[in-house]
Amino acid sequence: DAGVIQSPRHEVTEMGQEVTLRCKPISGHNSLFWYRQTMMRGLELLIYFNNNVPIDDSGMPEDRFSAKMPNASFSTLKIQPSEPRDSAVYFCASSLKGVSNQPQHFGDGTRLSIL
Amino acid sequence: AQSVSQHNHHVILSEAASLELGCNYSYGGTVNLFWYVQYPGQHLQLLLKYFSGDPLVKGIKGFEAEFIKSKFSFNLRKPSVQWSDTAEYFCAVTPYSGAGSYQLTFGKGTKLSVIP
Numbered sequence: 001d002a003g004v005i006q007s008p009r010h011e012v013t014e015m016g017q018e019v020t021l022r023c024k025p026i027s028g029h030n031s032l033f034w035y036r037q038t039m040m041r042g043l044e045l046l047i048y049f050n051n052n053v054p055i056d057d058s059g060m061p062e063d064r065f066s067a068k069m070p071n072a073s074f075s076t077l078k079i080q081p082s083e084p085r086d087s088a089v090y091f092c093a094s095s096l097k098g099v100s101n102q103p104q105h106f107g108d109g110t111r112l113s114i115l
Numbered sequence: 116a117q118s119v120s121q122h123n124h125h126v127i128l129s130e131a132a133s134l135e136l137g138c139n140y141s142y143g144g145t146v147n148l149f150w151y152v153q154y155p156g157q158h159l160q161l162l163l164k165y166f167s168g169d170p171l172v173k174g175i176k177g178f179e180a181e182f183i184k185s186k187f188s189f190n191l192r193k194p195s196v197q198w199s200d201t202a203e204y205f206c207a208v209t210p211y212s213g214a215g216s217y218q219l220t221f222g223k224g225t226k227l228s229v230i231p
Contacts, residue, residue, distance in 0.1 A: 043221040
């Protein structure tokens with residue numbers, strides 16, 4: 001059974017460039033989450049989708065960040081333009097329902113380095 | 116809004132030692148509680164969860180956790196650690212129900228290093 005699939009695993013790019021991170025949730029899961037993990041702030045929820053609709057984007061740091069979920073099996077997180085302070089590990093997670101008794105399953109993450 | 120605090124940033128133990136990692140949460144209502152583990156270079160995996168019932172929950176790999184409601188705590192324990200338990204451990208909480216029940220709030224994590 002395939003888990004949450006993220007790509008790329010690693011991304012190194014120069015500041016100012018556009019970065020696109022991709023996520024394929026577990027089939028049948030209708031809730032999708034994007035998190036950012038840094039040493040300073042730990043794991044932070046960026047955005048939550050339910051049935052492909054963004055429900056809570058209050059964690060998105062600023063307008064440079066955008067996320068889409070065009071269908072139930074694919075989501076993107078885009079940063080444009082990227083800055084060095086965006087360097088972090090970005091995780092995608094999915095769950096069967098967006099409720100607390102359905103554990104979230106995490107992907108392997110994308111380690112992003114902005115030079 | 117809920118918050119989670121993990122008392123120890125880094126714990127170093129020898130193999131066969133007993134482990135207890137502290138976790139306290141802050142929230143005015145009923146919660147569900149989780150422990151996740153992140154092995155080096157890997158994704159977060161669910162270790163165990165508490166929703167209701169017996170406050171002592173058992174998870175994978177010999178881990179257990181006890182929910183003490185009066186102390187707002189959910190400490191993780193293992194009687195005898197192995198080198199393969201070297202990882203970072205995250206406590207997390209969600210509201211039991213309501214509009215924000217998807218909101219999984221994590222602690223900052225505790226890094227466990229087990230020395231052979």
